[in-house]
Amino acid sequence: MLRILDRLEEILISTLMGAATVLIFVAVVHRFGTGIPFLYPYLIQIHIAWTQELCIYMFIWMAKFGAAYGVRTGIHVGVDVLINRLNDRWRKVTILFGLMGGALFTAIVGTMGAKFVIELMSTDQTSPDLEIPSWIVYACIPLGSYLMCFRFLQVVWTYWRTDQLPHHDATHVDGVETSKTAPIALGEA
Numbered sequence: 001m002l003r004i005l006d007r008l009e010e011i012l013i014s015t016l017m018g019a020a021t022v023l024i025f026v027a028v029v030h031r032f033g034t035g036i037p038f039l040y041p042y043l044i045q046i047h048i049a050w051t052q053e054l055c056i057y058m059f060i061w062m063a064k065f066g067a068a069y070g071v072r073t074g075i076h077v078g079v080d081v082l083i084n085r086l087n088d089r090w091r092k093v094t095i096l097f098g099l100m101g102g103a104l105f106t107a108i109v110g111t112m113g114a115k116f117v118i119e120l121m122s123t124d125q126t127s128p129d130l131e132i133p134s135w136i137v138y139a140c141i142p143l144g145s146y147l148m149c150f151r152f153l154q155v156v157w158t159y160w161r162t163d164q165l166p167h168h169d170a171t172h173v174d175g176v177e178t179s180k181t182a183p184i185a186l187g188e189a
Contacts, residue, residue, distance in 0.1 A: 064144025
């Protein structure tokens with residue numbers, strides 16, 4: 001079941017990112033294409049002012065779910081110089097405290113966001129250009145926050161049992177083997 005959730009999360013993030021990129025590209029081509037005299041009569045009839053609003057919403061949704069992905073994969077930036085100097089027992093306690101603090105914070109944000117969205121559902125408020133109900137736009141707050149809370153708790157459980165935190169190796173590329181003799185940095189070549 002977790003593998004399905006992981007995959008859905010990745011598909012949602014990549015789909016939103018790809019679709020927003022395509023929409024922005026189309027909007028830019030349209031904007032500059034209207035400056036070309038022979039294209040102007042055709043392009044001016046196409047109204048795509050709504051693309052900017054949609055892209056903003058897509059990036060917001062992508063960021064909320066991307067933050068949960070970051071917790072799961074360990075790609076969030078953290079300063080752990082002092083934590084790494086602690087003995088093993090206090091290091092574990094400190095890390096668990098930080099992770100539980102993240103879970104608590106995201107649960108509070110999710111609950112407050114859910115309350116806001118529920119109240120917004122009873123209004124007729126819509127977005128300016130797309131004219132979709134505003135609660136759909138803001139639904140990313142509780143959904144993304146609760147997913148992030150779940151990911152924090154997932155990391156807590158794994159760390160409690162195995163003493164392993166998710167770790168992202170920025171130098172790893174899938175399908176590329178590393179060599180022990182290859183230079184690692186520019187100065188080592």
